[in-house]
Amino acid sequence: MELIVDELTKQFLKTVAVDHINLKLEKGVIGLIGANGSGKTTLMKMICGILPPTSGKVCWNGKDILSQYDSYVMNLGYMPQHLGFYPSFTIQEFLEYMSVVKGLKKEFYMKKIDELLFKLNLEEKRKAKIKSLSGGMQRRVGIAQALLNEPKILILDEPTAGLDPKERIVLRNLISRLGEESVVLLSTHIVSDVESIADKIIMMKKGKILYYDDPENLLNKMENKVFEVCCERKQAEEYMINKIVVNVKKHQNIYTLRIVSDEPIENGIITEPGLDDLYLYHFKDEVLQDFGEDI
Amino acid sequence: MKEKYKKLEIDEDHMKQTIELSKLKLKNRQTKYEESSACIWWSFFKKESMKYMIISLTCSCILCLLSFAIEGGYAMCTMNAALIGTIVLYDDLRSSMMGMEELLMCAKLNPAKIFVYKSNIYLLMALISTLLFNLILSSFHHFDFMVSLFCSLIPMYLISAVTLIVVDQVSNKLSIIIAYISIYAVIAFEVNQKVMMLSISNKMIVFLLAVSFGIYCLGIYIHLNQISNRKENVYGINR
Numbered sequence: 001m002e003l004i005v006d007e008l009t010k011q012f013l014k015t016v017a018v019d020h021i022n023l024k025l026e027k028g029v030i031g032l033i034g035a036n037g038s039g040k041t042t043l044m045k046m047i048c049g050i051l052p053p054t055s056g057k058v059c060w061n062g063k064d065i066l067s068q069y070d071s072y073v074m075n076l077g078y079m080p081q082h083l084g085f086y087p088s089f090t091i092q093e094f095l096e097y098m099s100v101v102k103g104l105k106k107e108f109y110m111k112k113i114d115e116l117l118f119k120l121n122l123e124e125k126r127k128a129k130i131k132s133l134s135g136g137m138q139r140r141v142g143i144a145q146a147l148l149n150e151p152k153i154l155i156l157d158e159p160t161a162g163l164d165p166k167e168r169i170v171l172r173n174l175i176s177r178l179g180e181e182s183v184v185l186l187s188t189h190i191v192s193d194v195e196s197i198a199d200k201i202i203m204m205k206k207g208k209i210l211y212y213d214d215p216e217n218l219l220n221k222m223e224n225k226v227f228e229v230c231c232e233r234k235q236a237e238e239y240m241i242n243k244i245v246v247n248v249k250k251h252q253n254i255y256t257l258r259i260v261s262d263e264p265i266e267n268g269i270i271t272e273p274g275l276d277d278l279y280l281y282h283f284k285d286e287v288l289q290d291f292g293e294d295i
Numbered sequence: 296m297k298e299k300y301k302k303l304e305i306d307e308d309h310m311k312q313t314i315e316l317s318k319l320k321l322k323n324r325q326t327k328y329e330e331s332s333a334c335i336w337w338s339f340f341k342k343e344s345m346k347y348m349i350i351s352l353t354c355s356c357i358l359c360l361l362s363f364a365i366e367g368g369y370a371m372c373t374m375n376a377a378l379i380g381t382i383v384l385y386d387d388l389r390s391s392m393m394g395m396e397e398l399l400m401c402a403k404l405n406p407a408k409i410f411v412y413k414s415n416i417y418l419l420m421a422l423i424s425t426l427l428f429n430l431i432l433s434s435f436h437h438f439d440f441m442v443s444l445f446c447s448l449i450p451m452y453l454i455s456a457v458t459l460i461v462v463d464q465v466s467n468k469l470s471i472i473i474a475y476i477s478i479y480a481v482i483a484f485e486v487n488q489k490v491m492m493l494s495i496s497n498k499m500i501v502f503l504l505a506v507s508f509g510i511y512c513l514g515i516y517i518h519l520n521q522i523s524n525r526k527e528n529v530y531g532i533n534r
Contacts, residue, residue, distance in 0.1 A: 045397075048400075048401055049401070050397055050400040050401060073401050073402065074328065076401055077401075078397075078398070078401045080397045080398065084395045084396075084397070084398070085395070098398070098402070101399060102402045103328050103329050103402075104327055104328060104329065105327055105328065105329050106329075108327040109327075145398065149327070150327070
């Protein structure tokens with residue numbers, strides 16, 4: 001059971017959103033991280049077959065997905081980034097509707113819906129209309145519809161966006177369990193969401209793959225590059241301008257900074273790296289762009 | 296790291312209940328899919344369009360009551376057809392406006408197949424409500440059944456056919472719905488004024504009905520081709 005992405009490219013006019021990507025996705029949770037516009041969603045849509053690649057192909061069990069699309073979608077579960085549901089449907093109605101559209105048998109999907117509503121803590125909201133749900137709940141409904149057909153390939157685009165901490169924990173546990181039986185590809189901005197559950201991590205930047213490796217191996221790349229330093233305000237400000245500062249903590253008049261740097265920091269203590277450090281190391285420009293001059 | 300995380304977060308009771316529920320899973324994956332398309336069709340019809348059928352029949356009754364209060368029952372036939380058409384058109388456009396298409400493209404019943412189902416349901420609803428409307432009106436007024444068909448089904452087929460052909464060409468879907476209702480309003484007004492003055496034979500009405508139905512079918516065919524072309528572009532020509 002493997003999904004192979006072969007030289008996949010997508011070009012929108014002059015913009016190359018995904019640039020000759022090669023991947024081999026196997027059973028397990030694969031986290032896809034990258035800044036806005038790095039091509040995550042485009043890649044996911046092409047893997048789902050809903051966006052035509054400019055060149056390249058996606059193969060499932062050795063065959064091009066386009067040549068076996070009907071059987072491919074039976075194994076596919078997809079939750080898009082922007083969810084579009086019929087607002088007047090209740091959760092139960094929506095899931096039944098999606099089950100019918102997926103061609104599932106009634107005796108199968110009625111049990112499956114019960115199971116998913118329980119797993120995703122939506123049981124009490126079964127009869128609630130979708131328009132009355134919070135953003136987090138709507139996202140959980142999106143995940144439920146993706147799981148209806150027990151997919152072997154599960155593509156989740158920003159599944160944790162808008163979820164509160166408890167919901168995120170429940171979802172992370174669920175995804176972790178699903179990864180034992182399926183290929184689960186999930187994209188997120190929140191590095192901590194994948195850090196703890198991903199078997200592999202793909203880091204994308206400007207349509208290309210920067211890294212595709214185990215989290216441990218990725219963190220090894222950051223060894224001796226993360227420092228913790230205590231200093232006064234003036235020095236802290238200087239570091240914030242000239243260095244990649246991941247975290248700032250103030251206690252009385254002393255600032256404790258977590259800095260990512262290729263060169264040693266004066267009085268800095270080398271600390272254990274995290275994926276946040278790796279992310280910021282590669283996406284400093286994008287983060288600065290997002291926050292403007294506030295940083 | 297993963298094991299450590301799991302140990303911290305897993306709720307034992309929740310896990311036990313989940314395992315119990317997981318036992319309900321069917322062993323053979325193939326058995327979970329419906330093989331008969333008739334079963335899918337019926338389930339889809341129940342889920343999707345029963346409520347529209349009920350809405351349109353309710354509206355038919357309300358329009359009938361209105362027609363007793365004001366003159367121009369034939370115009371009410373047109374308005375009824377307009378109402379059904381607008382509901383279905385709105386429903387069809389809304390799914391693409393909301394982004395349901397992305398979900399549906401990954402499903403067994405893709406948007407093209409769903410459209411065929413909806414068109415059939417559309418037709419069925421129109422026929423039932425028009426017949427009901429005629430039945431009620433003709434029992435109270437001196438209503439001509441054929442004229443009322445002329446006033447309801449013929450405009451509905453023609454306007455729907457044009458709408459189906461242009462629906463994918465216009466990016467602002469709301470403008471289509473507004474145009475759709477406006478055309479019906481004009482026709483209803485004209486019908487109210489002139490239908491009694493027209494002397495059209497029943498044969499002519501049947502002929503016009505057949506022609507307009509043909510145009511409607513042509514509209515469906517063109518619309519489906521547009522959807523298929525879009526799908527082909529999406530999935531690639533080697534599909």
